[in-house]
Amino acid sequence: MESNALLWFRKGLRIHDNPALDHARRGATRRLFPVFVLDPRYLEPDPTAFSPGSARCGINRIQFLLESLADLDGSLRRLGSRLLVLRGGDPADVLIRVLKEWKIGKLCYEADTEPYGQARDNRVREFASASGIEIFSPVSHTLFDPADVIQKNGGKPPLTYQSFVKLVGQPPSPIAQRVTSLPPVGDVGEYEILGVPTLQELGYGDIGQVEFSPFRGGESEALKRLKESLTSKEWVANFEKPKGDPSAFIKPATTVLSPYLKFGCLSSRYFYQSIQEIYKNAKRHTSPPVSLVGQLLWREFFYTVAFGTPNFDQMRENKICKQIPWSNDEKLLASWREGQTGFPWIDAIMVQLQKWGWMHHLARHSVACFLTRGDLFIHWEKGRDVFERLLIDSDWAINNGNWLWLSCSSFFYQYHRIYSPTKFGKKYDPTGKFIRHFLPVLKDMPKEYIYEPWTAPLSVQKKANCIIGKDYPRPIVSHDTASKECKKKMGEAYAFNNLLGDANWKRLREKSEKDKLDPGRRPRLKQKRLG
DNA sequence: GTGCAGGTTGTGCGG
């Protein structure tokens, strides 16, 4: 019997290698309703936020999403369909309403492993099951199904990259067949259907002078960018992530495909296959973890651990996270967030984040280390929130995973290795081109002082039209003192965590609750592991 | 239980 199908887009904003779309168009589908629901959780303007955008989403990522939707709509129209953009509150509520109203018999959507997505999808799934609607919900955002990997590993997520790589084999191939036409859209009845809105239509009319992200959203752009990135076979075969230049911004040192993977404008399986084809014809090529394929596997690794770890996005109640007594200094946090730390390398990166919504991986490391275990000793969750909001590629699993990593809270523990906020950038960009671009106030500072402008004689500052303390801030901390202090605190925190040990952890906590003591507070004992 | 190797991406120095 013929029925109506609904294809629910959330991520996976693409036509190529889209199993949900493939399934929706097949079989006895009479009418196909391709739907995207605007989620107020991410899109409701928040005028009190520290920069243009909503509470959870900066303007650049909203724009990226809208461009991706417009591109998707265009592609669907070429296939005889269109994108039905809906609004009206919580996406699960909206979806349940249209499932009823449009007499949907088959619901297709890509599986989502994030907690927010799971809660949302469970509500819809429950309704659909109870209503006898067929559900097809394939895993196609990632190469592997995190649940499968965890099962393979005996029920626990692998906690090192190497063990993860050993565990997984080859990912499934992307769908080879091209979609050439789609069933027509059905009658939407009374329902209000929007075209893909503009920023203005979403209520972001009064954005001041902002330098916008140079990266445009959408599947077409993703495939174009992929093609360009893979043009040089030699570049692909020799790619080594740690050797990239974090200060390169005219032509970034990486592919910048992360935002397209985040929204699913690009299929990770297609990306993987494209790289493999180049490897096949190359004499030699680099390997994980540093290779290009290795980067895709890092994504998988974090998706898997994030899926299998309760409270992955917080320190408390997170089994794999070191309990560290981070400080809570709102003023220092604000300086970091606004690019006002007085360290040009740090501030330029934070400005790039605000303006572009993208920075090189190692630039992210620099500022994350500085905020947490390197200098300010501020909670990684605070930095995570800022990145999550402003990055165009912000991805729940990967962002949290990297903050855990950088703050030495999990995965990585060599807390004495601290990025210098002055010397690290200088290695790559001795004349300070990156700083001059993103911090124009320093554009005439001589290169001898560009990384430490507070050391410039006043005459030099005057000549450069930049008085330190007036036009550009003095450093908010002394890196030498602050980093030494941080190392000491990390050592104490580690000792305390080891003291608690896995088995003792729960018991001690219960006990401390009775005693009204908090073991998460400043540790007193400086001791080695006590078994 | 113990010891050892390895860990995408620190810095500073010498070659």
Added chain:
DNA sequence: ACCGCACAACCTGCA
């Protein structure tokens, strides 16, 4: 430009 090593020393995985 690129390597190796010392520095001081963390954790996890495995034998």
